[in-house]
Amino acid sequence: MFAAVAAGNPLQLSSEVADSNGLQHTIALSSTKSRACSHITLFILPNVTFPENFIATVYFKLAANAEFQLFGYLSLEKPSAIFKVRLPGSSAPQPGDGLGEIDMDEDGDSGPGDKALVTIGISIEPREAGLQKVQAWRAERASAASRNTSTLVLSRPAGPAIATAGQLAKAYPLLTRDLAAKIVQHAYNYLSGFLDANGNVSIKRFDTWWDKFRNRLENDGTFLDEISGA
CATH class of the missing domain: 1.10.287 (Helix Hairpins)
Structure with a gap:
């Protein structure tokens, strides 16, 4: 139902999670060389008719014993997304909905033969509930960013609200x-x-x-x- 490809590597298809009635899927990019991996493209396969009233929430983890972290979603109107893998960095994904960044170990020794243990988790959920989850994640991400950055935010002096x-x-x-x-x-x-x-x-x-x-x-x-x- 889904597929992912890391830049410079072969396409890999998703597999259904057992006993999930087709609602959960995973893609293990364990054969991907981390140093050759700069972008990961995730998409719904062309021959799949994705249900209009559902979305597919997307999760990533970079180690077998790590927890999945929400990273965005796919849907009928948004059938693909590109995620950037950044070296060097931490060992945990950083939030970013499409063109976001997934930080990986600087030395690239995250698995045998310098292979990256990138696993994508996909959960098909009712549209309203799924979008509420994504919105809550975005709010949490924005809150974390406001606490951890000194970047100036564009603002205007108090005045009439912009209405047109x-x-x-x-x-x-x-x-x-x-x-x-x-x-x-x-x-x-x-x-x-x-x-x-x-x-x-x-x-x-x-x-x-x-x-x-x-x-x-x-x-x-x-x-x-x-x-x-x-």
Whole structure:
């Protein structure tokens, strides 16, 4: 149902956990050489019809005796995610929902033959309950970050609340420009796959893109950070 591939390594399929009625899956990347592993891509297989009312919460652990840690989710509208493996670092995953970082031992000696014992756990859960779990994890991550960092946070003096797109653009012109560019790029990337012989796209395709984009934005707006120009 799922598959994962670490950069420079072969694709590995998931296996069902016994007695889970197909609701839990694991992918053991034990044959992956840690030094050759920079990114791990996890995705739902193309021939799988994922149920609309469920999500697949994603967990990682880097040792056989370690506990799984929540790291994000997959769903019908978000069928894949990329996770970055960073060397050197601690022996435990650091939170990051897609393009997050999984720290691994500096010396790379986490298993026989310099192999990384990366295990992905996947749990298929009812959509509402699963998203509540993900939201709670994000809140906990944000709270931990606020306690452990001295990075300045962008803020504005007290004043009228921003209630319109125009007020947002006036207050944060550069961020608004970047947001608009990412939305246009996302639309272009999607619609360019439906061009006819004259270079035109049906308005129905645009409506479909907008519905999917709006739904994904409501569920996880951080996907905008992954959009880049051609």
